[in-house]
Amino acid sequence: MTESEKLDQVGRWLMESGSTAVLTGAGMATESGIPDFRSREGFWSQMDPRSVATVDAMHHHYDTFHAFYAARIRALEKVRPHRGHEILASWEQRGRVRAVATQNVDGLHQEAGSREVYELHGSIRSVRCSRCKREADQEAFLNGQPCLFCGRALRPEIVLFGETLPEAAWEAAFQAMEGADLVVVIGTRLEVYPVNELPHLTSGKKVLINAEPTEADDRFDVVIRGKAGEVLQWLDQRMDA
Numbered sequence: 001m002t003e004s005e006k007l008d009q010v011g012r013w014l015m016e017s018g019s020t021a022v023l024t025g026a027g028m029a030t031e032s033g034i035p036d037f038r039s040r041e042g043f044w045s046q047m048d049p050r051s052v053a054t055v056d057a058m059h060h061h062y063d064t065f066h067a068f069y070a071a072r073i074r075a076l077e078k079v080r081p082h083r084g085h086e087i088l089a090s091w092e093q094r095g096r097v098r099a100v101a102t103q104n105v106d107g108l109h110q111e112a113g114s115r116e117v118y119e120l121h122g123s124i125r126s127v128r129c130s131r132c133k134r135e136a137d138q139e140a141f142l143n144g145q146p147c148l149f150c151g152r153a154l155r156p157e158i159v160l161f162g163e164t165l166p167e168a169a170w171e172a173a174f175q176a177m178e179g180a181d182l183v184v185v186i187g188t189r190l191e192v193y194p195v196n197e198l199p200h201l202t203s204g205k206k207v208l209i210n211a212e213p214t215e216a217d218d219r220f221d222v223v224i225r226g227k228a229g230e231v232l233q234w235l236d237q238r239m240d241a
């Protein structure tokens, strides 16, 4: 199939599907200016994730942990959703998409207007105490202040390596994927377990939109190589046609 035929095919599937579930990863946000993790310019090309995004780092190297996440939170202040996020939100409003499950912690799907969003790796926009789990102000975390109630260190509400996924988000994503006629995966290398198994719960069609080949390509009915925002715009035009 040519790239154009693939887009036509996926456009038709989107129109015909009674229930489409979307799964996004870091590649969904690079066009908004947030680096992904594993590409050449990604966060992890400059540092080892095990040195910062872990429970161990939070407990034993809090300064490094804090500096990394404070910088990521500050960087988000200037970031806005791109056209691709808006298109997914409009598809939900038009009944074309049932839900978006995301590995991203940036909150951009909600900012673009998506309502049914399952944040599988939490959200960097919320902060809580690392011990008593009470909510705290983002500003307090940025200033390096401890929890007001128990005095322990604050942390963003993200899932660190070594932690389990939020149960409600996982359950909702599981059901959306299992009940989907069509699953569209966007901007992820599908290397992080267990999220990488979610798309394969469907008995329907599976589409992967990613800028580079992944080890999971063979498990999809159609793989479209390209930028998330651009591919979603092409698909949106085909659905309007």
Ligand code: NAD
Pocket: 024, 025, 026, 027, 028, 029, 030, 031, 034, 035, 036, 037, 038, 039, 042, 103, 104, 105, 106, 107, 121, 186, 187, 188, 189, 190, 191, 192, 209, 210, 211, 212, 214, 226, 227, 228, 229
């Ligand atoms: P990853 O870095 O492993 O893979 C991202 C993939 O997206 C790569 O294959 C890359 O080629 C592709 N890509 C980059 N730009 C793209 C674009 N414009 N269009 C299409 N594809 C593009 O990321 P992942 O698989 O999502 O890894 C998961 C981990 O990364 C998660 O734990 C997640 O929490 C974290 N993460 C989140 C953010 C965010 O919230 N925006 C940013 C970085 C990392």
